Amino acid sequence: MSDNHQHHIVSYKTNIIIWIVLLIFTGLTVGAAQLNLQSLTVFTALLLATIKGTVVALYFMHLKFDNKILGFFVIITMIIFSVTLLLVFLDYGNR
């Protein structure tokens, strides 16, 4: 039942656009770090990194076009990751 032959082809043009977007976001990440955002520095850096990561996963890793079950599993992994991070900080905060 495998659909070995039904693959969405990401065009060369889309790939180039994604590459440029990633480079722009890299520039933004470095630029934002030069501003003195105080306590927001880490938040901004992680937010920009998350946006870049999502773009890589959706387009370069084809999650947007692949079987939905893959994206579903990725979301579950990210939830497990976030919950663990939350628990770690709850533990640390309550010492």
Next chain:
Amino acid sequence: MENQNPTHNEHRDDQASKLGMWLFLFTEILLFGGLFFVYAIYRYMNHDDFMHASKHLNLTFGLVNTIVLITSSFTVAVSITAIQKNNPKLALRLLVLTILFALTFMVNKFFEWGHKIELGIYPGSEYFLSLPKGEALFYVLYYFMTGLHGLHVIIGAILIGVTIYRLKKNRITHDNYIFQENAGLYWHLVDLIWIFLFPLLYLIT
């Protein structure tokens, strides 16, 4: 459903193959995730020391390596489009380019680490032992995280090397390229991890 090519009727399930690769990638995410937790807590506990130590990292090296890795991710993605469009020659060239980018990354890393070690910033050195505890912790995490990531770059480059070999032997074709896709997924993960490592180590000053 059925394989049209009469000479190739072995069982094949690309979907399952890819799912297996993703499951492996999840274990990688959690491996690096654990290190990010360690970093987060220690950074919280040694805020000023981490800031101070981070200033000694060379932003140029970090930035150049970020651009190199993003571009190598791009060449891998385009190589998959190329094989899908039945252009194995272009796919092959792009993958060779990817390996060159991987080499560039490692050479940069070599000089970056080499410079630090020359300055005596490495676990166990006399200078290192005289550093405040938080700064020493930052450098340990820096070496461990970029080291583990560097190992992944080497493994990824080897995987891409195998992909090139298979392309040359026509074992990867426009209707059977799951190996290339999975090697590509691994390479993108290496890029993804660096996307988070770069700001956390180099930019938070």
